[in-house]
Amino acid sequence: MNDVLIRIKQGMEDFSANHQEIAKYILENPDCLETCTARELAEKTYSVPSSIISFSKKIGYSGFQEMKFNYGNSPFDCDNKERDFLRPFQLVNKLLNTKVYNDTVNILINANRIYILAFQMSQVTALDFYLKVHKVDPTKIMFFRSFDEQVRSIPLLNKDDVVLMISNSGECQEIIDCQKYLPEGIKKILVTNGIESTLSEFCTHELSIGCFEKNILTFKEIPTDSRNALLYLMDRLFKDMIKQNYDDALEKIKKSSLFFSNI
Numbered sequence: 001m002n003d004v005l006i007r008i009k010q011g012m013e014d015f016s017a018n019h020q021e022i023a024k025y026i027l028e029n030p031d032c033l034e035t036c037t038a039r040e041l042a043e044k045t046y047s048v049p050s051s052i053i054s055f056s057k058k059i060g061y062s063g064f065q066e067m068k069f070n071y072g073n074s075p076f077d078c079d080n081k082e083r084d085f086l087r088p089f090q091l092v093n094k095l096l097n098t099k100v101y102n103d104t105v106n107i108l109i110n111a112n113r114i115y116i117l118a119f120q121m122s123q124v125t126a127l128d129f130y131l132k133v134h135k136v137d138p139t140k141i142m143f144f145r146s147f148d149e150q151v152r153s154i155p156l157l158n159k160d161d162v163v164l165m166i167s168n169s170g171e172c173q174e175i176i177d178c179q180k181y182l183p184e185g186i187k188k189i190l191v192t193n194g195i196e197s198t199l200s201e202f203c204t205h206e207l208s209i210g211c212f213e214k215n216i217l218t219f220k221e222i223p224t225d226s227r228n229a230l231l232y233l234m235d236r237l238f239k240d241m242i243k244q245n246y247d248d249a250l251e252k253i254k255k256s257s258l259f260f261s262n263i
Contacts, residue, residue, distance in 0.1 A: 011023070025045045117150055117163060117175050132235075135253045155181075192209070211225055
């Protein structure tokens with residue numbers, strides 16, 4: 001069990017009536033320690049922020065922030081941590097045998113060029129995929145780290161190309177705004193964690209993982225688990241793109257490598 005919850009259970013008999021109410025709420029709703037501020041937890045327990053802080057000190061922490069941190073990083077919470085670590089990969093694995101996934105792989109293989117649209121944090125996933133594909137076939141893929149450059153280069157596209165939109169939430173306004181510039185009839189693939197997102201209205205094929213963070217702020221601004229899900233899905237797409245000509249792909253990668261080219 002989580003170290004913070006153990007301390008709360010062990011101290012129940014010594015708590016004041018106010019602290020007991022706080023303790024009961026936390027034990028019944030432990031995720032509140034990850035999602036709530038001290039003020040929000042105080043509102044839920046009909047107390048005040050100072051009571052939340054004094055409760056935290058009562059069980060041995062310097063304040064609510066330290067208790068909150070230790071709840072999320074407790075060495076006694078190995079089972080939960082392992083489950084949380086595996087969740088992004090399990091969600092992606094559910095997609096791998098679907099028709100839309102197989103169709104997406106075939107579209108990417110047969111595309112004249114793959115043109116990536118990605119903004120801010122989603123560019124981490126985009127760049128990783130771009131660098132892998134570029135090693136196999138530099139002419140196959142286009143990606144610019146500057147989003148302005150991505151938009152300015154849209155006129156280079158034609159109907160035989162494929163637009164690959166990578167957006168963690170599926171609500172990236174910058175990508176939504178540039179839909180009007182994309183060639184009519186071009187295939188558009190959306191890779192996202194969003195469910196029925198705004199961008200899904202514009203795509204022809206959607207790979208929606210549904211891996212969300214517990215906190216909407218981290219999901220939108222500093223994704224971790226959801227970013228891992230995107231990275232894993234893009235890695236699987238890359239592997240399935242090259243598996244039919246795997247030896248040939250490895251040879252091309254070797255030739256593009258300064259390290260292996262001399263071996």
